[in-house]
Amino acid sequence: MVPVSYYLALSAILFALGVVGFLIKRNLITLFMSIELMLNAVNLAFVAFAWQWRSLNGQVFVFFVMVVAAAETAVGLAIIIAVFRTRETLNVDRVNLLKL
Amino acid sequence: MKPHFHLWLIPLLPLAGAAINGLLGRRFPKSLVTLVGNVFVGASCAVAWWVFARFLSLPHEMVPYVHDYATWIRAGDFSVSYGVYLDQLSMIMVLVVTSVGFLIHIYSIGYMAHEGGYYRFFAYLNLFMFFMLTLVLANNYLVMFIGWEGVGLASYLLIGFFFLRDSAASAGKKAFIANRIGDFGFLIALFLLIKHFGALDFGHLFPAISKLGIENAGPGLLTAIGLLLMTGAAGKSAQLPLYVWLPDAMEGPTPVSALIHAATMVTAGVYMVARSNVIFTRAPSAMLAVAIIGCLTALFAATIGMAQTDIKKVLAYSTISQLGYMFLACGVAAFSAGIFHLMTHAFFKGLLFLAAGSVIHALNGEQDMRHMGGLRKKIPWTFWTMTAATFAIAGIPPFAGFFSKDEILWNAFSSEYGSWIFWAVGLLTAFLTSFYMFRLWFMTFFGEFRGTEANTGEHGKGHIHESPRVMLVPLAILAVLSVIGGWIGWPQTIGGTQRFDHFLAPVFSTHAEEAAVAAEHSKELLLAGISVAAALLGLFLAWLLYQKRRDLPDKIAAALGGLYTAVRDKYYVDEGYAAAFVQPLIKGSTYLLWRGIDTKGIDATANESAEGAQYVSDALRHMQSGNVRSYAGWVAAGAAAVIAYMVYLGVRG
Numbered sequence A: 001m002v003p004v005s006y007y008l009a010l011s012a013i014l015f016a017l018g019v020v021g022f023l024i025k026r027n028l029i030t031l032f033m034s035i036e037l038m039l040n041a042v043n044l045a046f047v048a049f050a051w052q053w054r055s056l057n058g059q060v061f062v063f064f065v066m067v068v069a070a071a072e073t074a075v076g077l078a079i080i081i082a083v084f085r086t087r088e089t090l091n092v093d094r095v096n097l098l099k100l
Numbered sequence B: 001m002k003p004h005f006h007l008w009l010i011p012l013l014p015l016a017g018a019a020i021n022g023l024l025g026r027r028f029p030k031s032l033v034t035l036v037g038n039v040f041v042g043a044s045c046a047v048a049w050w051v052f053a054r055f056l057s058l059p060h061e062m063v064p065y066v067h068d069y070a071t072w073i074r075a076g077d078f079s080v081s082y083g084v085y086l087d088q089l090s091m092i093m094v095l096v097v098t099s100v101g102f103l104i105h106i107y108s109i110g111y112m113a114h115e116g117g118y119y120r121f122f123a124y125l126n127l128f129m130f131f132m133l134t135l136v137l138a139n140n141y142l143v144m145f146i147g148w149e150g151v152g153l154a155s156y157l158l159i160g161f162f163f164l165r166d167s168a169a170s171a172g173k174k175a176f177i178a179n180r181i182g183d184f185g186f187l188i189a190l191f192l193l194i195k196h197f198g199a200l201d202f203g204h205l206f207p208a209i210s211k212l213g214i215e216n217a218g219p220g221l222l223t224a225i226g227l228l229l230m231t232g233a234a235g236k237s238a239q240l241p242l243y244v245w246l247p248d249a250m251e252g253p254t255p256v257s258a259l260i261h262a263a264t265m266v267t268a269g270v271y272m273v274a275r276s277n278v279i280f281t282r283a284p285s286a287m288l289a290v291a292i293i294g295c296l297t298a299l300f301a302a303t304i305g306m307a308q309t310d311i312k313k314v315l316a317y318s319t320i321s322q323l324g325y326m327f328l329a330c331g332v333a334a335f336s337a338g339i340f341h342l343m344t345h346a347f348f349k350g351l352l353f354l355a356a357g358s359v360i361h362a363l364n365g366e367q368d369m370r371h372m373g374g375l376r377k378k379i380p381w382t383f384w385t386m387t388a389a390t391f392a393i394a395g396i397p398p399f400a401g402f403f404s405k406d407e408i409l410w411n412a413f414s415s416e417y418g419s420w421i422f423w424a425v426g427l428l429t430a431f432l433t434s435f436y437m438f439r440l441w442f443m444t445f446f447g448e449f450r451g452t453e454a455n456t457g458e459h460g461k462g463h464i465h466e467s468p469r470v471m472l473v474p475l476a477i478l479a480v481l482s483v484i485g486g487w488i489g490w491p492q493t494i495g496g497t498q499r500f501d502h503f504l505a506p507v508f509s510t511h512a513e514e515a516a517v518a519a520e521h522s523k524e525l526l527l528a529g530i531s532v533a534a535a536l537l538g539l540f541l542a543w544l545l546y547q548k549r550r551d552l553p554d555k556i557a558a559a560l561g562g563l564y565t566a567v568r569d570k571y572y573v574d575e576g577y578a579a580a581f582v583q584p585l586i587k588g589s590t591y592l593l594w595r596g597i598d599t600k601g602i603d604a605t606a607n608e609s610a611e612g613a614q615y616v617s618d619a620l621r622h623m624q625s626g627n628v629r630s631y632a633g634w635v636a637a638g639a640a641a642v643i644a645y646m647v648y649l650g651v652r653g
Helices: A004-024 A028-053 A057-087 B009-027 B030-056 B088-111 B118-137 B141-159 B166-197 B202-210 B221-236 B245-251 B254-263 B265-275 B277-281 B284-306 B311-331 B335-362 B380-394 B400-414 B420-445 B469-489 B499-504 B512-518 B521-548 B552-560 B562-568 B570-623 B628-652
Strands: B065-075 B078-086
Touching: A004 A028, A004 B628, A028 A057, B009 B030, B009 B118, B030 B088, B030 B118, B065 B141, B078 B088, B078 B118, B078 B141, B088 B118, B088 B254, B088 B265, B088 B335, B088 B469, B088 B499, B118 B141, B118 B254, B118 B265, B141 B166, B141 B221, B141 B245, B141 B254, B141 B265, B166 B202, B166 B221, B166 B245, B202 B277, B221 B265, B221 B277, B221 B284, B245 B254, B245 B311, B254 B265, B254 B311, B254 B335, B265 B277, B265 B311, B265 B335, B277 B284, B284 B311, B284 B420, B284 B562, B284 B570, B311 B335, B311 B400, B311 B420, B335 B380, B335 B400, B335 B469, B335 B499, B380 B400, B380 B420, B380 B469, B380 B521, B400 B420, B400 B469, B400 B521, B420 B521, B469 B499, B521 B552, B552 B562, B562 B570
Parallel strands: none
Antiparallel strands: B065 B078
């Protein structure tokens, strides 16, 4: 039987990858994928704990997260398309009209 | 059954006059201002005399007559009420204040007729009467203190009456500040009384203090209270070292000098010491201090008075000197002699100021005696009244000043608190007083006129005019009082009954007079003879120097050199105070408080904390770059920090 700590370690690695990707990548789509990666890392931690403690709460939370992620993806992709149409770029460093 | 004296009317009537004139007087015609200003004070005076008539028939056990009208402060066991305390002492003070005050009000009608701010003048004068009567009628120290501060306020307003003149405004401030120093002592004395006796009203305080013994062994509580009260009295009554404000106070209109700075307000200190006689007689060190201060002030001011040329300044220094006499009397436990002198002084010094005012009026505002002379024939009424006052203050019998001054000198010599030194200084002062007063008299009224066209040319008529009747009547009444006012204190040695002392006797429980009665009469007669001789010597010397041989004073002045200039320039006391207190204060305020603490401390703190906030915000502003990924970086870093902290907690615990 695989101990829960393995799952947690994997979850942490995935989360860290997401964070690093978010921070160093410039493409908006990649950033989006990094966010998804972080969300799924958290989901993995949730189900691992749910299994560990024999509790459904964690699994229910996973569904919540997936619903929110789906909605966010829909809205986010729509925004990305709108940005691309107006700016003709997906480089976040160029999307800086709100900067001082 | 306690009779109703309606004493509240006495102070409140002038207050009503002050309120009406002060608030509405600007729109009133001059005659109405005059009417309001005088009727209320006159009514107050009438009530005072009516009360006096009934007071005389009051049975002994009803004196002092005390009446509380309302409670003012109540805190635990301590309470202060608005109340009156009428005994022989306050009765005399009320009569002197209202009567002399009323006469001076009448005089002011003529004197102030051509001045601006007529309504304001009467409003202030009435306000002064209110506070002065509050002071003398108060049944506790706190209400007395209100009156005390109030007369200071009225004095300030009236000294600075011609406020467009810078010197008048500064003189007002000087008087206020010098008085404040004394008031500080007075206040601390009140705090001590509250702390140790829990009361401020005379009815409780004096019996409680009477039970305490005399502090012979050494200074104690009562000595401290006495010395602090004396500080307050020295401020108000212009004693050393706080007298400096009184000569400057002559910037005010002359009736003000007469009323406030000669007859009434400046005697408040003497009244307060006499009122506190229970405290002082149990604190011999404080008594001695009062006597020494009075003695020194009397001599000191008299010497300055000899060399002044401004007619009002001479009278101002004379007032300080006479107040010193009253202090000396109180300091040798001859309180009734002090009050007696207070009363006669109110007559003759009030008269001197009013007559001087009449002279100044006649000469179109000239105050320098070197520009006077020969006025005897031109203003005869003023001359004769002033003559009465001059003889009275010089102490020549049977004028009023002789009796009171002689009683003080005799007590200074014979009292158990007295000593021959006090007597000798007093005698020297009496001689000097006589000299400078007759100097003034000769310089003003005798010889040939030394003035200029400017002094005579009013209305282009080219002659010096006598004052209007409304000014002369008060002069005449005061002149009569200056002549006969002393007779109520006719000493027993020369066949009198000393009614004044007997009248006051119940107020002052310990009596120097009793010792005096026991002493041999021949000695008293001898001392009286010596003081009369001193006065006559002063008269002779003044005649010699300022009438017979007018060239001599300049020669003497030249021979004395530095000594003469020191006296003429008032011993440089003002300059000394300026160097010792005023300049350090200004310098300290400028360089330490303003440029040091305020600019470099307080302002700098405020400015630099603002700058610091700006600096920090500026740094934080750069975090908000608009770069989304850098925000994410901050979030991640924050999350990492929180996680690290939690891990640390987990590892540790």
